[in-house]
Amino acid sequence: MTGVERVVTSGTFSLDGGTWEVENNVWIVGDDQEVVVIDAAHDARAILDAVAGRRIKAVVCTHAHNDHINAAAGLVEATGATVRLHPDDDVLWKMEYGEKLGYAPLADGEALTVGGVRLEVLHTPGHAPGAVCLYAPDLGAVFTGDTLFQGGPGATGRSYSSFGTIIESIRERLLSLPEATVVHTGHGADTSIGAEAPHLDEWIARGH
Structure with missing residues (x-):
């Protein structure tokens, strides 16, 4: 059966000399044989338990802030999976891993297929230079990382x-x-494109 599973993990996010406690959504997309892990956050063991022996086709990073990638090394070590990241986030990746762990570059417009699900890569910079969203038209869903949340855009400070x-x-x-597209976020609750679209002007006014 093809579907989407969420694992919530806890840890810290660090940047610019500050550290914050966070809970992250880790998304597992695929079927009974193979999956893609979107954002390997904090706890490789919890993610592996949810994967439950299925083949990890790729560990896909929506961006390279440490709280979204700090379990990637554990998944690679355990399974040999390939990490995928947009190269514009290389500077953030190296803050966490230096040269110890490599990745294969993601490109805007690329399509990943897992368990019969097509994931289209949308380069959506702003929260981070290499931020991407993954649109799954067959599932009517988009995985937005920290680009779009319930209630507005991700942080840019x-x-x-x-x-x-x-x-x-x-x-x-x-x-x-499409308005009905479900938005699976990097933190917190799901929303939809239709729920967020009417508020764009409010966000712009608030941001300035």
Whole structure:
């Protein structure tokens, strides 16, 4: 059976000299044989338990803030899976891993297929330079990482982020998706494109 599973993991996010306690959504997409893990956060063992012996076709990073990638090494060590990341986030990746762990580059417009599900890569910079969202038209869902949440865009107050850029990414790449598209976020509750689209002007006013 093809589907989407969520694992919530806890840990810390660190950047610009600060550290914050966070809970992350780890998304597992696929079928009974193979899966893609979206955002390997904090706890490799919890993720592996949820994968339950299925083949991990790839560990896909929506961006390279440490709280979204810090369990990637454990998954690679346990399974040999390939990590996929947009190369514009290389500077953030190296903050966590230096040269110890490599990745295969993700490209805008690329399509990944797992368990019969097509995941289309949408480059959506702003929260981070290499941020991507993964649109699954067959599931009527998009995995947005920290680009779009219930209630607005991801944070842009730290290094390598831009409010104007994230707004453009959301407007051009996400709000053009069907209104019924479910938004699976990097933290917190799901939402939908239709629920968030009417509030774009509010976010812009708030951001300035």
